[in-house]
Amino acid sequence: MFGYYLDLALQSLGRNRVLTALMVLAIGLGIGACMTTLTVFHLLSADPMPGRSNAIFYPQIDPKPPGAHALPDQLNYVDAMNLWQARRADRQTILVGSSVKVKAAETGAKPLGLHTLATTADFFSMFGVSFIHGSSWTDADDDGKARVAVLSRSAYQRLFHGEDGIGRAIRVGLWDFRVIGVIEDWRPAPHFYDLDRESYGQGDDVFIPFQTSRDLADLGITGYSLDCYGNTTDDNHLENQPCLWLKFWVELDSPAKVAAYRQFLDNYSREQQAQGRFTYTGAPHTALPEVMQWLDQKGAVPSDVRLKSWIAFGFLLVCLTNTTGLLLAKFLQRSAEISVRRALGASRKQVFIQCLVEASTVGLAGGMLGLVMAWAGLWGIRQTPADYADLAHLDLPMFAMTFILSLAASLIAGLLPAWRACQIAPALQLKTL
């Protein structure tokens, strides 16, 4: 029966090619616009660490003097060190990044400007970063301010041109560091652990121990966003300055530990209040969002991207009402034919299904066109200078989504016309013939 309906649908669509083309074009344009913007949205709002993100948390505390302000997004040196040294979480890491000049240590090598992250040993195990050569540094290296570095695969390639670089020296700023490990390129999208540089840009390339970066303060690794809330006396040695510049992440793998850590943060804040370091009074200002909550809180997905998706959906709605109108007119024009079929014994349900088959044929053709449009749209986005431009590709789920969306859209568009068509009374129409 379905084959017969399909045959009828194709015949009917072929009878009025211009109109069919119009409906396919409308659905195709609508789906194309929707899928282009949705793919970008899907890409930008994805979980940067699937399977792990719900055990990773971002502690926030408030060292600022009283006054109306939001809970700070970063920590100062004293609080970050206190929390890190307390070691109350399964893993904990301090991090801060900057762009630094790096080159292979031998003379004549060309310097590169690389995103450098000063962090602590737990960074790699906590975020599940995989090593392809060597390994991370240890807690002892952190404490001992060791001049060791871990490189990303692409930075390793650019610095050593395929030669074995483990154990060799690179010059970071003016100082030599020994390469002890190479990680697989890691570009979480968004760059959740430090949202203060472009959120969807390339991953970090050079990793060095945090304490070493403080030892060599002239490296200038003070982050991409320095927020000072009091009078400063030195903007390079930030250890005792009232400045927020450090990110701190913890791993807590059970609800009990999360609750205990919240308690710990509150107790810590109360302690600091009692000592007079925190000058506000009343309940402690703390929070412990997990990765996705943190991204939401910081509005990591640019609001323009969201706006574009909404506009595209509005456009699809216009395209759908357009198609509905055309299908309706089309089915009603065929009233005579439908009433003959009804008189010959076709049930309302059969007429209904026949009409929906015709609508979904249009939908599938529109989906095909939409796919081409989305592909073209994403190609267009890749040509723009946006930091996420090179990520804009149609992946398998979005590919499937295109067809589901176009089929659903055309079925919704076909519902009203099909319902109206199956209401046609057989006898009345036959009389007019």
Added chain:
Amino acid sequence: MQIRHVLAALPRHKLVSLLLVVEIAVAFAILCNAVFIIRERVQRMQIDTGIAESELVYIHNDGIGADDNAPLVTRNLAALRGLGGVQSAVAMFPLPLENMSINFQPWLTPDMKLRGPKVGMFVGTSGYLATLGVKIVQGRDFKATEYEGMDETYKTLSPAVIVTRDLADKLWPGQNPIGRKFWRSPSRGYTVVGVVDRLVRGYLREDFVPEYSAMFPVQPVSFVSALYVLRVKPSDQDRVMHEAASLLLKLNPDMLIDSQGSYADMRSDYFRQDASLAWLLSLVSLAMLLVTALGIAGLANFWVAQRRRQIGIRRAIGATRGDILRYFQTENFLIVSGGIMLGILLAFALSLLLMTHYELPRLPMFYLPIGAIVLWLLGQLAVLGPALRASRVPPVVATRSV
């Protein structure tokens, strides 16, 4: 007369007409808001930075590291000035819309009680205001002796400062700003020596006023060594950029040039997201107009085909071709008008939604009549073909069975 006929006939295809009304309403609502957003963004992109944009070229590099290397900056600047076509060369921080800025809140009294708004900080070497081309409207430019060093917190040692007119009006409304003082810390007071017409900060934020800028003089120090700005005629810019980069790399083999280009490039890069949104909205608006027009034409075609017999009868009993043409035009006008009326409600609902989620101002009223005229014209244009075809239906059709 015509309207009565049309109104009498409309209920016979009310479902299709209703769908058309809804389509036009949604299209109208989106169109009005989209054009409004496009206008907002384009206005933002047209901000006047206050500098001689077309004559500036920049070279961004990794800087000289420690202040001991300051002579390198002096040498580099001298070498850059020696290039043909370079009218002047300075080292500074930052350029307007560089996507980077340092802000401070000046204290208006030395006891640190009264605080002004957030102000964007500019520092640069000798002659940088002239190189940028900002206009001094009151007081004077920095004297050669005022270009001094910086302390550990990157505050200039010289007490001289030049502010924008907007900032002067904000800090000392109705008073002569020349000779006024503000403090950045208890020991760092600054005296206004001049006022410039306008200078927009390095990075725009909704909660900061773009024109609140303060300019400080500095010697060639590490802090400003990452950005060289050259004043070059537009016709010389490509050549000078090329020559300047190779000259700097020859003098400083270890230098890392991150980016260089004309100021226009930097500016368009700053606004790339706004440009991308404006482009997308324009494309979608055009596509929507196209789809709506094609939909109207498609349905009109149907109706003409469906009513051939009635048209023939009307023609046979005396209606002119013009009557038939106007009939379809009137019908379209009524349907589009219905769509616009519903669309006005939707447009305001959408505007309200955008206001709460995207901090947009309310949709101004004058967008509605303009949108209405556009859709009326579009409807008439789309219906013209089918209506003309209808008017050519011969009266003899009335005598034939379908």
